[in-house]
Amino acid sequence: LQESESENKLDGETASDSESKSEFGGSSPVPTSDDTPEVLNRALSNLSSRWKNWWVRGILTLAMITFFFIIIYLGPMVLMTIVMCVQIKCFHEIITIGYNVYHSYDLPWFRTLSWYFLLCVNYFFYGETVTDYFFTLVQREEPLRILSKYHRFISFALYLTGFCMFVLSLVKKHYRLQFYMFGWTHVTLLIVVTQSHLIIHNLFEGMIWFIVPISCVICNDIMAYMFGFFFGRTPLIKLSPKKTWEGFIGGFFSTVLFGLLLSYVMSGYRCFTCPVEFNNDTNSFTVDCEPSELFQLQEYNIPVVLQSVVGWKTVRMYPFQIHSIALSTFASLIGPFGGFFASGFKRAFKIKDFANTIPGHGGIMDRFDCQYLMATFVNVYIASFIRGPNPSKLIQQFLTLRPDQQLHIFNTLKAHLVDRGILASLEDA
Amino acid sequence: EVDLEERLHELDLRSDSDVPDVPPPTDSTPEILKKALSGLSARWKNWWIRGILSLAMISGFFLIIYLGSFMLMLLVLSIQVKCYHEIITIGYRVYHSYDLPWFRSLSWYFLLCVNYFFYGETVADYFATFVQRREQLQFLIRYHRFISFTLYLTGFCMFVLSLVKKHYRLQFYMFAWTHVTLLITVTQSHLVIQNLFEGMIWFLVPISSVICNDITAYIFGFFFGRTPLIKLSPKKTWEGFIGGFFSTVVFGFIFSYFLAQHQYFVCPVEYNSETNRFVTECEPSELFQMKKYSVPPLLQAVLGWETVNMYPFQMHSFALSTFASLIGPFGGFFASGFKRAFKIKDFADTIPGHGGIMDRFDCQYLMATFVHVYITSFIRGPNPSKLLKQLLILQPEQQLSVYKTLKSHLVEKGILQPSLRG
Numbered sequence: 001l002q003e004s005e006s007e008n009k010l011d012g013e014t015a016s017d018s019e020s021k022s023e024f025g026g027s028s029p030v031p032t033s034d035d036t037p038e039v040l041n042r043a044l045s046n047l048s049s050r051w052k053n054w055w056v057r058g059i060l061t062l063a064m065i066t067f068f069f070i071i072i073y074l075g076p077m078v079l080m081t082i083v084m085c086v087q088i089k090c091f092h093e094i095i096t097i098g099y100n101v102y103h104s105y106d107l108p109w110f111r112t113l114s115w116y117f118l119l120c121v122n123y124f125f126y127g128e129t130v131t132d133y134f135f136t137l138v139q140r141e142e143p144l145r146i147l148s149k150y151h152r153f154i155s156f157a158l159y160l161t162g163f164c165m166f167v168l169s170l171v172k173k174h175y176r177l178q179f180y181m182f183g184w185t186h187v188t189l190l191i192v193v194t195q196s197h198l199i200i201h202n203l204f205e206g207m208i209w210f211i212v213p214i215s216c217v218i219c220n221d222i223m224a225y226m227f228g229f230f231f232g233r234t235p236l237i238k239l240s241p242k243k244t245w246e247g248f249i250g251g252f253f254s255t256v257l258f259g260l261l262l263s264y265v266m267s268g269y270r271c272f273t274c275p276v277e278f279n280n281d282t283n284s285f286t287v288d289c290e291p292s293e294l295f296q297l298q299e300y301n302i303p304v305v306l307q308s309v310v311g312w313k314t315v316r317m318y319p320f321q322i323h324s325i326a327l328s329t330f331a332s333l334i335g336p337f338g339g340f341f342a343s344g345f346k347r348a349f350k351i352k353d354f355a356n357t358i359p360g361h362g363g364i365m366d367r368f369d370c371q372y373l374m375a376t377f378v379n380v381y382i383a384s385f386i387r388g389p390n391p392s393k394l395i396q397q398f399l400t401l402r403p404d405q406q407l408h409i410f411n412t413l414k415a416h417l418v419d420r421g422i423l424a425s426l427e428d429a
Numbered sequence: 430e431v432d433l434e435e436r437l438h439e440l441d442l443r444s445d446s447d448v449p450d451v452p453p454p455t456d457s458t459p460e461i462l463k464k465a466l467s468g469l470s471a472r473w474k475n476w477w478i479r480g481i482l483s484l485a486m487i488s489g490f491f492l493i494i495y496l497g498s499f500m501l502m503l504l505v506l507s508i509q510v511k512c513y514h515e516i517i518t519i520g521y522r523v524y525h526s527y528d529l530p531w532f533r534s535l536s537w538y539f540l541l542c543v544n545y546f547f548y549g550e551t552v553a554d555y556f557a558t559f560v561q562r563r564e565q566l567q568f569l570i571r572y573h574r575f576i577s578f579t580l581y582l583t584g585f586c587m588f589v590l591s592l593v594k595k596h597y598r599l600q601f602y603m604f605a606w607t608h609v610t611l612l613i614t615v616t617q618s619h620l621v622i623q624n625l626f627e628g629m630i631w632f633l634v635p636i637s638s639v640i641c642n643d644i645t646a647y648i649f650g651f652f653f654g655r656t657p658l659i660k661l662s663p664k665k666t667w668e669g670f671i672g673g674f675f676s677t678v679v680f681g682f683i684f685s686y687f688l689a690q691h692q693y694f695v696c697p698v699e700y701n702s703e704t705n706r707f708v709t710e711c712e713p714s715e716l717f718q719m720k721k722y723s724v725p726p727l728l729q730a731v732l733g734w735e736t737v738n739m740y741p742f743q744m745h746s747f748a749l750s751t752f753a754s755l756i757g758p759f760g761g762f763f764a765s766g767f768k769r770a771f772k773i774k775d776f777a778d779t780i781p782g783h784g785g786i787m788d789r790f791d792c793q794y795l796m797a798t799f800v801h802v803y804i805t806s807f808i809r810g811p812n813p814s815k816l817l818k819q820l821l822i823l824q825p826e827q828q829l830s831v832y833k834t835l836k837s838h839l840v841e842k843g844i845l846q847p848s849l850r851g
Binding site for chain 2: 150152153160167168170172175176183187190238239334341344345347348376377380381384385391394395399401403406410412413417422
């Protein structure tokens with residue numbers, strides 16, 4: 001970074017937020033270079049540019065949805081890989097924005113360090129996940145067993161190495177820049193990597209816990225846009241002038257309805273409702289089980305108020321559909337705040353889109369900004385209301401205790417079970 | 430308002446040397462000290478103030494240890510809040526953001542949320558019996574994560590709603606600043622408290638090792654220092670670094686030896702629901718029972734002994750002191766870099782002669798995490814009472830199947846006799 005160079009940039013931008021310059025910085029890449037494939041360009045060459053944009057968006061939307069269905073069909077392993085790729089791409093997009101904001105491409109070491117930290121945090125999270133779900137596989141293989149036993153220590157040592165490298169790489173005139181990028185990297189890791197791992201946890205709980213939330217957010221996006229397009233009149237928030245109250249409310253009701261219908265269809269299939277398990281014998285993922293109570297049809301009495309409207313006295317529903325109402329509600333009411341957050345972020349740093357990966361839509365982050373909070377909510381919801389702790393994880397922890405501690409816990413558990421009448425008598429079992 | 434945005438822009442793009450200094454903190458030395466030392470020259474005066482305050486802090490530390498675990502927890506909490514306050518205030522000064530709408534309230538609100546989450550997760554484990562008796566607390570514990578998440582979300586939504594047209598970037602910076610500060614200060618302080626519950630020795634030995642390393646590295650540097658260590662802190666020297674390392678290891682050995690003899694320091698802190706107090710009484714674990722070690726032939730010649738009686742814990746103290754001397758200073762360099770980046774001399778002026786609380790605790794930063802990771806990896810497994818608590822909230826069928834698995838395991842290992850009476 002030469003001082004004269006930064007002086008020039010200084011003259012170029014003294015714009016406050018209100019002067020909406022779409023470009024930022026003298027040397028940043030123009031964010032809206034046309035990425036549309038040639039095929040589409042030729043096919044749509046006759047239409048006016050507004051309709052062309054609409055068509056490009058429409059086609060790409062359909063392409064993404066189709067792609068989503070294909071990878072669901074391909075199974076959990078592919079889904080995990082896709083989540084991982086999306087995470088890496090989001091991280092890359094946000095870090096690149098940081099580089100553009102701070103003109104810090106030339107900072108020593110920094111790009112390497114960012115990727116290194118991404119690797120460390122992913123190693124930590126994947127290690128924890130793998131240890132939990134692939135317990136028997138890990139116990140069998142010697143090197144894996146050691147890695148898993150000292151997992152936290154190894155992860156911490158890796159992170160520390162990165163931290164020390166950062167301290168050693170501090171260069172005299174660029175301290176502040178380096179600290180900014182360090183902070184930027186960590187906040188990005190916090191947002192992107194933790195969310196993606198929560199998504200994978202949800203996925204292991206059952207594919208339905210992965211598909212329904214993501215679909216609800218997508219549905220809310222599309223429905224709110226359509227309602228806004230046809231009926232939109234009252235602006236919702238100064239931050240995003242295109243959003244309207246009509247779109248918001250219409251999107252809410254459509255999403256709840258969509259959630260109910262989608263859950264109804266999905267709850268009938270084992271491949272969606274069963275937890276994903278790793279079969280040690282076949283060395284592959286299996287989704288086969290006795291469906292839990294949540295996914296068995298039950299009769300519900302319709303509240304008197306709705307009976308006259310709907311005309312039925314009772315209705316057969318899956319209990320999961322009641323939960324889907326909670327998920328859809330969150331997707332419609334709070335999910336948009338993730339979108340507003342991203343809009344504010346884009347305005348703050350004067351960028352139109354996060355990147356130009358998807359023609360007509362912007363970067364991967366643009367598509368996933370509303371999903372941000374959803375994954376955490378689903379994970380917290382499952383942990384609080386659906387299932388308790390993971391029994392096999394508890395057994396695994398139990399096995400590492402000392403014998404006297406094991407005996408104490410065993411006896412307490414036994415007393416508890418006898419107390420509750422679950423264990424019929426002392427001689428039983 | 431336009432001015433603010435311009436200045437922000439300029440801050441981003443200039444290199445460090447162009448940035449104006451943050452105004453230095455005011456002198457808060459108490460009047461008494463000032464009068465007593467008015468005769469001396471400025472350099473000696475500074476030395477005396479530092480010395481007296483060091484002694485005062487160390488005495489305060491011993492006093493709190495004497496007062497017990499609960500006071501220590503409160504102390505850790507107060508330090509955490511003060512550190513957080515110091516770092517956030519620096520952020521305000523750097524970005525001139527005192528007038529941002531809502532922002533001060535939001536920062537404190539997030540601090541409250543994160544503390545609520547952590548205290549609920551860690552402390553609730555230790556007070557299991559206390560909690561079981563009270564209905565309302567049971568509800569809070571069972572849905573703890575959900576409640577914490579809801580509280581955090583409320584803060585997040587308030588932040589989004591508080592975004593004001595001309596100040597977006599500033600608000601995002603302060604949001605990120607708050608979160609990074611929370612990550613640094615709050616998580617560390619909770620790890621410190623968890624170490625404390627493991628046994629006061631796990632709290633005292635690491636902290637003392639870091640303090641000892643600070644002091645001895647300074648002394649060795651003062652008398653023998655010649656080769657500079659790192660450009661970032663020109664006062665540090667290799668001689669100080671190495672001398673500090675060896676002194677800290679020796680100090681750790683000796684200090685652990687004395688502490689390991691007393692149950693008060695060695696036993697895990699437990700909460701006695703009958704007397705409603707913390708108790709530290711137990712059968713000392715293997716770590717704290719004297720064992721004979723054979724001295725390696727290399728050292729036999731030097732020391733003249735063939736075997737030595739040591740506590741196993743002293744071997745662990747070796748690892749802790751090594752970390753405190755070798756990696757701990759990186760926390761100090763990080764803080765030095767931070768101060769240079771934002772052109773501040775000290776984090777604050779809370780302690781006369783020493784600066785702010787953060788100045789004293791910057792090296793401790795990494796130590797707490799290391800000790801916690803060390804304990805969970807090498808010393809003990811998971812917390813038995815937490816495990817029990819989780820077992821008790823499983824579904825009955827799950828409990829039964831777990832019970833059967835455990836029973837067969839215990840019988841297999843011979844821990845449980847497979848009698849008919851169970």
